[in-house]
Amino acid sequence: MDLTHSAADEAFRATARAWLDAHLPRTPLPSPETAEGFAAHRAWEAELAADRWSVVDWPAAYGGRGSGLVRWLIFEEEYYAAGAPARVGQNGIHLLAPTLFAHGTREQRARVLPPMASGRTVWAQAWSEPEAGSDLASLRSRAVRTGTPLMRFLLDPDQRAFAASLDARLTSADTPAVIRDWSRGDPAPGRALWSRIAEAGVFALAVPEEYDGLGLRPVELAVAFVELGRHAVPGPLAETVAAAALLAEPALAERFLSSLAAGTTMATLTPVDSPYALDGDTATTHLSLTPDGLRLSPGPAAPARPSLDPARRLTPLLPGGELLSPAPPVEQALTWARLATAAQALGVGLALLGQTVAHVRQRTQFGVAVGSFQAVKHRLADARIALDFARPLVYGAALTLRPADVAAAKVTACEAAYTTARTALQLHGAIGYTAEYDLSLWLTKARALRGAWGGPDECRDVVLSARA
Numbered sequence: 001m002d003l004t005h006s007a008a009d010e011a012f013r014a015t016a017r018a019w020l021d022a023h024l025p026r027t028p029l030p031s032p033e034t035a036e037g038f039a040a041h042r043a044w045e046a047e048l049a050a051d052r053w054s055v056v057d058w059p060a061a062y063g064g065r066g067s068g069l070v071r072w073l074i075f076e077e078e079y080y081a082a083g084a085p086a087r088v089g090q091n092g093i094h095l096l097a098p099t100l101f102a103h104g105t106r107e108q109r110a111r112v113l114p115p116m117a118s119g120r121t122v123w124a125q126a127w128s129e130p131e132a133g134s135d136l137a138s139l140r141s142r143a144v145r146t147g148t149p150l151m152r153f154l155l156d157p158d159q160r161a162f163a164a165s166l167d168a169r170l171t172s173a174d175t176p177a178v179i180r181d182w183s184r185g186d187p188a189p190g191r192a193l194w195s196r197i198a199e200a201g202v203f204a205l206a207v208p209e210e211y212d213g214l215g216l217r218p219v220e221l222a223v224a225f226v227e228l229g230r231h232a233v234p235g236p237l238a239e240t241v242a243a244a245a246l247l248a249e250p251a252l253a254e255r256f257l258s259s260l261a262a263g264t265t266m267a268t269l270t271p272v273d274s275p276y277a278l279d280g281d282t283a284t285t286h287l288s289l290t291p292d293g294l295r296l297s298p299g300p301a302a303p304a305r306p307s308l309d310p311a312r313r314l315t316p317l318l319p320g321g322e323l324l325s326p327a328p329p330v331e332q333a334l335t336w337a338r339l340a341t342a343a344q345a346l347g348v349g350l351a352l353l354g355q356t357v358a359h360v361r362q363r364t365q366f367g368v369a370v371g372s373f374q375a376v377k378h379r380l381a382d383a384r385i386a387l388d389f390a391r392p393l394v395y396g397a398a399l400t401l402r403p404a405d406v407a408a409a410k411v412t413a414c415e416a417a418y419t420t421a422r423t424a425l426q427l428h429g430a431i432g433y434t435a436e437y438d439l440s441l442w443l444t445k446a447r448a449l450r451g452a453w454g455g456p457d458e459c460r461d462v463v464l465s466a467r468a
Helices: 007-021 035-050 068-081 090-101 105-118 159-173 175-183 188-201 216-231 237-246 250-262 330-362 375-399 403-433 440-449 454-467
Strands: 267-270 276-278 285-290 293-296 314-315 321-323
Touching: 007 068, 035 090, 035 105, 035 159, 035 330, 090 105, 105 159, 159 188, 159 216, 175 188, 188 403, 216 237, 216 330, 216 375, 237 250, 237 267, 237 285, 237 330, 330 375, 330 403, 375 403, 403 454
Parallel strands: 267 285
Antiparallel strands: 267 276, 276 314, 285 293, 293 321
């Protein structure tokens, strides 16, 4: 029996060793038994997962490399020989995951395994002693209705799995680098990311099934756009959703919607009251809403101009062009665009809050973490409450698609994100102002989304008019 490794296995060992040498934390991480240490270990798990080293033997669809048992053992050998941090997710990876691979359903694996691989969820093991205080079998619970029933907008397992899958896909894409390339006028990485988002079915959620979409599914679209906002994905995202609504007439749908759902075309448009289209220099389909209807513009009239958000480049479009529809469904398109923008803003706010909480736990003043100061806690609590209040409004609006509900969700989510951005900037201090620091990519997007597709005053007017 020859127990020596093959040349390919040794090459794998060399690749793993080189990666560990380049990425291993230079100083030991704090104990995972502390809040600071647990956060640091989860960040390390995310770094492993970004390059598919966290679960090398798992199939690629769940975050692994499909490398097999032998190469997993090789990686484990190199990992612990290098003195790498303890794995906080080992209970899930070594106990629950093998059970799911052997006996779980495809839906269960899709829902549980990707966030486990990335460290976004960490599983624990509970021990129980029969007929003792820890006897889980002796626990009982019941639901009691009290007063008026409350409507709770909770995502179902498929929706949560979809969000986790999209989050894992975007985490591995290094969106800050994509955004910086996009803002410099290099759209190639952004277009590649656009294709990956389309492969996940995001744009198909706004396209009927008869045109190669997944059917009009606004709740799932909102779920997706929260993740797109969480990762600050650049491009005319809401504009493409609005375009799908504007092109709903059968003849236009047959001509345009399949390619929009597949991500092979990228649409942008100019509203009636604006001369600029978002990212018109990169989009492939240019629509203009004019007083005489919806037109297919010949293209950009001038080079793109920078805006407050470097990932949102403004482009004037050439006038004229083919008249596609004299009476397009503008109200419907506006509703879908506002819903997408509201969900994006919610994701931006959640990302800003997460980054700021991590920062105040690490930054010290007077020998203690600044996050321990009561004034800092109050600001973060206000931001969290605002975001938690916005979340059910966004999903509730996705359920009804009533213009007033969507407008309420849009103003609430955008104001929550803007409040969180101001808190993030204050608590980060001077570093928050620097364009080189990634936080700025979310700060500027929060401000830009606040005014996109109707500012706060306009949205409030829609809500009040519906109640008049």
